[in-house]
Amino acid sequence: MSNVRVKICGLGTEATLDAALEAGADLVGFVHFPRSPRHLALDAAGRLARRARGRAECVILLVDPDDALLAAAAEAVDPDLIQLHGRESPERVAEVHRRTGRAVMKAVGIATADDLATLPAYAAVADRLLLDAKPPPGATLPGGNGVSFDWDLLAQASLPAGTMLSGGLDAANVAEALARTGLTAVDVSSGVEVRPGEKDPARIAAFIAAARGRV
Numbered sequence: 001m002s003n004v005r006v007k008i009c010g011l012g013t014e015a016t017l018d019a020a021l022e023a024g025a026d027l028v029g030f031v032h033f034p035r036s037p038r039h040l041a042l043d044a045a046g047r048l049a050r051r052a053r054g055r056a057e058c059v060i061l062l063v064d065p066d067d068a069l070l071a072a073a074a075e076a077v078d079p080d081l082i083q084l085h086g087r088e089s090p091e092r093v094a095e096v097h098r099r100t101g102r103a104v105m106k107a108v109g110i111a112t113a114d115d116l117a118t119l120p121a122y123a124a125v126a127d128r129l130l131l132d133a134k135p136p137p138g139a140t141l142p143g144g145n146g147v148s149f150d151w152d153l154l155a156q157a158s159l160p161a162g163t164m165l166s167g168g169l170d171a172a173n174v175a176e177a178l179a180r181t182g183l184t185a186v187d188v189s190s191g192v193e194v195r196p197g198e199k200d201p202a203r204i205a206a207f208i209a210a211a212r213g214r215v
């Protein structure tokens, strides 16, 4: 499917950002979460966002940010989207949008059909949804864990246009994931890395080609 939108998350260097842009990424994500091997200081994320401006949507990923961090991230990165990847309530998602004036993408963890019940409330306030696997037991990160959820859970779900599928995707499984879910937007981190935090230009290009059905 050539209209599939692809986000490459957790980019940390100019070289890997350029690889994502040259391969045709639609969105590029910068993680600001000190526990993550993909963590970037806000000024570093801002430098990469300026490099990508006009070529892809820039996403700053935050986890349960307070108002001061939100303001600092909006100022330093000037993001097209703020991705909230913590336990933010629907009310907080709406407030983040109001306070920053930025589009907000809310990540929702999915493990069982029960988790789908939260989606309408988030869909009502978020500009976009990202469905990710819930972290496995013992995980120290709320995302970027390289694990998938059962895509067939989405068969009965009514999801807003543009909802992104995420969690454990790579060049080998992304086409099947798209076909099974009917979604047209995907996000990846671990699946284009050689080790946590180290993106690989060849894997980025292979992922984007596979998502767009060019292999």
Ligand SMILES: O=C(O)c1ccccc1NCC(=O)[C@H](O)[C@H](O)COP(=O)(O)O
Binding pocket: 009, 010, 029, 031, 033, 036, 037, 038, 039, 061, 063, 085, 132, 141, 142, 143, 144, 145, 146, 147, 166, 167, 168, 169, 187, 188, 189, 190, 191
């Ligand atoms: O990637 C991280 O290190 C991270 C840290 C804290 C919160 C979220 C994080 N990543 C969120 C993403 O958007 C990932 O791309 C998504 O979870 C998929 O990751 P993966 O399964 O590794 O492809």
